[in-house]
Amino acid sequence: MPIDLGRVQKEIRDIDRDKASGVTIEVQGNSVQKLIGCLKGPRDTPFDGGIFYVNIELDDQYPFVPPKMRFITKVWHPNISSANGAICLDILKDQWSPALTLKTALLSLQALLSSPQPDDPQDAVVARQYMGSLAEYEATARQWTQTYAHAQQVVGLEAKVQQIVEMGFGREQALAALKRANGDENGAMEILLGA
Amino acid sequence: MLDPEDWRCPTCLDLAYKPAVNSACGHVFCFWCLHKAMSPYAPSACPICRAQYTNLPAICPKLHQFLACQFPETYAARRQETEEEEEEIGAQSPEPQASGPLPPPAAPGQWRPQHFLCDSPRCGRLLCRPAVLICGHAVCRDCLPGSSGSGASSQGTPAAATAASSSLASSSPGSARGAYECPACRLAARQPPAVCKQLADLLGELFAEESRRPEAEAQAAQEARQAEEQAAAAASTGTAAAQGVNAGAAKGHPGLALQTPPPSASPAGDQPEPQEQQPEAAPGGSSQPGGQPPAQAAQQSLSPSLTSALRRRQAEGGAQQAMAERLEQSLRRMTAGEEYVWHGVGCDGCGQYPIQGRRHKCLDCPEAIGFDLCGACMDRGLSDIVGRFNQRHTPEHRMRSVRPRITAMHMLKAANPELPMEQLMWLLEMALAPEGEEGEEGEEAGQQQQQASEEQQQQQQDGQQQGGQQQNDQQAGAAGDGGGSELLPVLRRGPRPAYDPAAEEPSPAAYASHQPQQRTGQQGRVQGPAGGEAEGLIDEPAVTEVHVALERLLLHSGTGSDSGPSSGSGSDAGGGSS
Ligand SMILES: [Zn+2]
Ligand SMILES: [Zn+2]
Ligand SMILES: [Zn+2]
Ligand SMILES: [Zn+2]
Ligand SMILES: [Zn+2]
Ligand SMILES: [Zn+2]
Numbered sequence: 122m123p124i125d126l127g128r129v130q131k132e133i134r135d136i137d138r139d140k141a142s143g144v145t146i147e148v149q150g151n152s153v154q155k156l157i158g159c160l161k162g163p164r165d166t167p168f169d170g171g172i173f174y175v176n177i178e179l180d181d182q183y184p185f186v187p188p189k190m191r192f193i194t195k196v197w198h199p200n201i202s203s204a205n206g207a208i209c210l211d212i213l214k215d216q217w218s219p220a221l222t223l224k225t226a227l228l229s230l231q232a233l234l235s236s237p238q239p240d241d242p243q244d245a246v247v248a249r250q251y252m253g254s255l256a257e258y259e260a261t262a263r264q265w266t267q268t269y270a271h272a273q274q275v276v277g278l279e280a281k282v283q284q285i286v287e288m289g290f291g292r293e294q295a296l297a298a299l300k301r302a303n304g305d306e307n308g309a310m311e312i313l314l315g316a
Numbered sequence: 317m318l319d320p321e322d323w324r325c326p327t328c329l330d331l332a333y334k335p336a337v338n339s340a341c342g343h344v345f346c347f348w349c350l351h352k353a354m355s356p357y358a359p360s361a362c363p364i365c366r367a368q369y370t371n372l373p374a375i376c377p378k379l380h381q382f383l384a385c386q387f388p389e390t391y392a393a394r395r396q397e398t399e400e401e402e403e404e405i406g407a408q409s410p411e412p413q414a415s416g417p418l419p420p421p422a423a424p425g426q427w428r429p430q431h432f433l434c435d436s437p438r439c440g441r442l443l444c445r446p447a448v449l450i451c452g453h454a455v456c457r458d459c460l461p462g463s464s465g466s467g468a469s470s471q472g473t474p475a476a477a478t479a480a481s482s483s484l485a486s487s488s489p490g491s492a493r494g495a496y497e498c499p500a501c502r503l504a505a506r507q508p509p510a511v512c513k514q515l516a517d518l519l520g521e522l523f524a525e526e527s528r529r530p531e532a533e534a535q536a537a538q539e540a541r542q543a544e545e546q547a548a549a550a551a552s553t554g555t556a557a558a559q560g561v562n563a564g565a566a567k568g569h570p571g572l573a574l575q576t577p578p579p580s581a582s583p584a585g586d587q588p589e590p591q592e593q594q595p596e597a598a599p600g601g602s603s604q605p606g607g608q609p610p611a612q613a614a615q616q617s618l619s620p621s622l623t624s625a626l627r628r629r630q631a632e633g634g635a636q637q638a639m640a641e642r643l644e645q646s647l648r649r650m651t652a653g654e655e656y657v658w659h660g661v662g663c664d665g666c667g668q669y670p671i672q673g674r675r676h677k678c679l680d681c682p683e684a685i686g687f688d689l690c691g692a693c694m695d696r697g698l699s700d701i702v703g704r705f706n707q708r709h710t711p712e713h714r715m716r717s718v719r720p721r722i723t724a725m726h727m728l729k730a731a732n733p734e735l736p737m738e739q740l741m742w743l744l745e746m747a748l749a750p751e752g753e754e755g756e757e758g759e760e761a762g763q764q765q766q767q768a769s770e771e772q773q774q775q776q777q778d779g780q781q782q783g784g785q786q787q788n789d790q791q792a793g794a795a796g797d798g799g800g801s802e803l804l805p806v807l808r809r810g811p812r813p814a815y816d817p818a819a820e821e822p823s824p825a826a827y828a829s830h831q832p833q834q835r836t837g838q839q840g841r842v843q844g845p846a847g848g849e850a851e852g853l854i855d856e857p858a859v860t861e862v863h864v865a866l867e868r869l870l871l872h873s874g875t876g877s878d879s880g881p882s883s884g885s886g887s888d889a890g891g892g893s894s
Binding site: 125127128131132184185214218219306308 | 326327328329330349352353360363397553614736738739741742
């Protein structure tokens with residue numbers, strides 16, 4: 122059975138309408154099964170001021186199986202892999218319910234940023250630091266936010282993505298290449314052309 | 317409550333079509349949505365409140381009539397959509413019968429109390445604090461016979477309690493006959509039905525006057541009943557506490573415990589002798605629930621090849637021995653008497669899904685989705701039952717009880733009795749997912765899922781080295797990109813046709829075309845004369861490819877012997893002789 126298009130479209134419309142929620146979502150290309158979510162770093166956390174992109178993939182059986190989510194923006198957080206953005210959050214796994222939505226999932230990610238759960242870590246190194254020295258953890262997380270998720274950074278990144286997209290590459294491809302090239306657009310182009 | 321938004325199904329976010337009410341909590345969904353949200357392996361959780369439910373309820377005729385007349389255009393569009401989808405999956409939802417004495421109103425909004433009468437023949441008044449039961453009937457909560465408190469937990473034995481760590485057994489005291497019986501059709505529920513708040517609010521809005529009057533009476537009646545229930549609850553606190561402990565234990569998940577040991581150097585010479593390997597004194601024999609002849613039931617379900625594989629493991633000593641003993645013990649418990657769970661098979665009488673305990677299958681219903689009854693529904697007798705999926709079953713059809721059979725999922729569960737099925741599914745899915753997912757993370761600490769997935773991958777590799785043609789094919793399929801996505805849906809939730817482990821092909825359409833052959837095959841094996849009663853046992857044909865592959869992986873990889881998994885005609889012969 123194909124994915125329930127109606128439901129996904131309703132979800133997207135609902136997120137677009139609700140400007141106050143602080144999360145947005147965007148379709149990649151022409152399939153609604155690949156999306157990019159975006160959320161703001163919560164106030165009074167090391168992620169404050171950051172803008173975080175999340176890659177979202179929907180299985181054909183969505184919403185009866187959870188959406189696959191992974192941070193595109195690099196994050197320093199016990200429940201998020203610092204290497205590949207993989208997320209450890211129960212509602213994205215066995216605690217998913219079909220009554221949850223992409224919006225509630227993105228809001229949960231925002232909540233996860235505010236309240237790490239080091240008992241169930243995704244990134245053991247970060248978790249160890251979090252348990253051992255909170256101040257050190259916060260400093261690193263803040264630094265990562267500034268380096269990878271800061272507004273100017275992101276606005277700049279967005280411009281670079283657009284540039285690459287205009288040259289005929291997919292948005293996700295462009296983002297991934299920029300990530301690998303540490304934000305250097307020439308480096309990203311080399312990666313894309315070399316691949 | 318006259319706004320279509322109030323009747324939006326929480327899972328498709330559309331107007332609920334053919335509404336079904338989860339009687340455990342009173343939440344309203346489309347029939348199909350509520351079914352798709354169910355787990356084929358274990359009790360399901362309400363998508364909204366996570367209340368546990370074990371039965372797929374029938375469509376509620378009253379709500380169906382209300383929505384169809386109140387929102388005619390939207391409902392018609394929903395009908396069309398749903399019917400197209402049904403066409404695609406090759407299954408149908410039944411058309412609800414008339415919901416009361418009055419014909420539906422001519423125009424939206426012209427509702428009269430006669431459209432919402434209690435279905436209890438002893439009441440017949442406007443519904444008050446309505447509960448919608450698993451049969452779809454709506455009755456006043458106070459028109460239900462209260463839980464007598466007896467019966468419900470009388471069956472629990474210590475052994476059953478340990479087996480109940482899955483929370484499945486503990487939630488379905490199979491013998492609660494008479495408790496929560498529908499006053500209209502006598503169908504008994506295993507769980508107390510909850511008031512449907514949406515319907516109650518609607519009635520309050522439509523009939524403010526009329527619905528206020530009985531409220532005071534109801535209040536008094538309710539208080540009396542609550543006192544009664546409290547007394548009953550006090551009697552069964554023990555069980556509740558045990559459940560709490562189990563839930564707690566499930567939290568600390570130690571990852572997949574089922575390990576395939578490294579390939580041993582033992583030559584494949586020690587061929588098993590299936591017929592003689594019947595369990596005389598199983599290690600777990602002593603802990604069987606008493607009374608029944610559980611050993612016999614277990615003998616029927618643990619196939620000779622499975623038994624001998626486990627025995628071989630036990631003979632190998634050390635950790636393997638302990639593991640094999642534990643496995644065998646769990647498997648025997650899981651397959652004894654009322655414990656066995658029919659993954660992916662639902663009862664068309666009461667909607668229990670998956671069926672637990674006895675299963676009776678119709679040999680004559682042609683629908684791909686099949687027609688099955690649980691033991692309780694079979695015993696109740698059936699005349700004009702309409703299947704949950706509109707099967708045209710008749711009393712003349714022949715019903716046969718099906719022999720329990722161990723599948724890979726049972727083994728996985730037996731090896732990890734402390735993990736809830738949902739979590740097992742998740743771990744399995746991770747293990748089978750195309751590689752590169754959690755990739756070169758390398759951080760072992762704390763990440764159970766990851767560990768488990770690595771173990772599982774290790775197993776897969778071990779298995780692969782052992783050879784076995786089919787297995788290799790299967791592995792290749794799982795590792796490849798497209799292959800993985802074809803395999804995985806079989807393991808997930810979803811509409812029933814795709815999950816029936818009895819189906820050789822995951823696609824219901826393919827199953828339909830196989831069906832006639834399979835049926836004749838089964839008839840050949842049926843013992844005893846044909847007739848309406850369930851005498852001889854039948855065996856289900858092969859499980860899915862995935863199950864077969866997993867079985868090989870988990871049990872046969874260490875031996876190199878090519879004795880097939882427990883399906884197939886060889887083991888049937890052994891079972892038939894008992
Ligand atoms: Zn729905
Ligand atoms: Zn609920
Ligand atoms: Zn009544
Ligand atoms: Zn009924
Ligand atoms: Zn039943
Ligand atoms: Zn039939």
